[in-house]
Amino acid sequence: MSRRLPSTPPNLPGFEFVRVLGSGGFADVFLYEQNMPRRLVAVKVLLAGVVNDDTRQMFQAEANLMAQLSSHPSILTVYQASVAADGRPYLVMEYCSATIGQRYRATQLPIAEVLSIGVRVSSAVETAHQQGVLHRDIKPSNILTTAFGHPVLSDFGIAATLGQVESSDTVGLSIPWSAPEVLHDEVSGTVASEVWSLGATVYSLLAGRSPFEITGGDNGTAALMARIAKAKVPPTGRDDVPPNLEAVLARAMSRDPGARQASALEFIRDLQSVEAELGLPQTPIEVVVDDWALVTTIDDDERTRVSTAPSVSLRGSARRRRGPAAARTHAGSIATQSRQRETGSTSSSGVTQRVPRLAWGVSIVAVLLLALSGAGVWAVVQGTRSIPVVSNVQGTADGTTVTFTWADPGLQTGDVYIVSIDGTPSPVQRDGTYSLEVLDRERVCASVVVSRDGKAGQASAERCVDVEGSG
Structure with missing residues (x-):
């Protein structure tokens, strides 16, 4: 089926049309130059043929949602919304010259960049969730890139309010990045399904294809849905992707929603743990x-x-x-x-007399800090929390199976353990027990460190165990 031609760009006072940027099922996006202040902007215009009460309400909801959330550094900024003279609603948005979707299939993205994008976009999603909003269409093509190379999440057009999704009408979705329960109409969107989409998106950026897409194979709707339903996530196929990252993505795309990371924030922490493992700069959480x-x-x-x-x-x-x-x-x-x-603490000229009180306040703070x-x-006072340190790691061997155990040093919600075996970090975990099968060594040593918000604390003393029958 041939693609439709874009609609005629509307005449917008204060804006000059430049060119067409793209077309979708419900709207076209045009590049305009705003006269005051002078800048390039993207204008999303609803198609005349689909303008009715439902689509108008959906479009207005998108404008309101993005306006509320666009102060976030990784969410596309909306400048204004209105209705053109021909009756078509439109949004004036920040112009981004490229999408991640234009790059990941054409060139292999570095792991460091993918992890950073994953943390930033997941931060945007977590922020939306905390505001009670589901995005419901997370995918690479909805991640745009600003002129400064910063990824921003766009297109909240089918977003829904948390708690209302069970009764919402059927909406459009992007099959390759949609969770099994969404594809089979069990739910129209949940936090768990958003975690699935985040995992599928990060996977796509690494692999250059969606998770269940087979190069040269049948990637039609029915075939994709059947493979997604089984949820057996194949490896990314990249030798430079560490096993821990493969495990994080596989967990995010678990068939059982309860087996996934409990939130976008937990998914962020898992990605940060991989950054720490690879010795990469920590991408800050923007929540x-x-x-x-x-x-x-x-x-x-x-x-x-x-x-x-x-x-x-x-x-x-x-x-x-x-x-x-x-x-x-x-x-x-x-x-x-x-x-x-109210207290009249101003001079006769109306200037607040703050210097003596400020000095007194600073003195109080100085005394408190010294104390x-x-x-x-x-x-x-420096703004750091003490990450607990694991102590008294114990190790036992049962044949070729070695088990290390330790007591909870006082974990907080979201904290994880990173166990290093002979200096090599293992996947993050939340239990105080770690077992492994040893076939090629006579002695195994382990240390345990607590990771909080992607930052590792002090490692425990190393505990070594002799293995009988190995080698």
């Missing part, structure tokens, strides 16, 4: 959390909260405008100014 302040002092005079930085790197890229954390800080500043007006330093918790 806002509530427990920003580890140590807080209050200046009773100013009533201004003075807090340390968060323990986990959750900041966004510098290329973006102020995110939610900064917005909260700004809100706090406004509240402080309001309190100052904390004397108490041995200076690291907390």
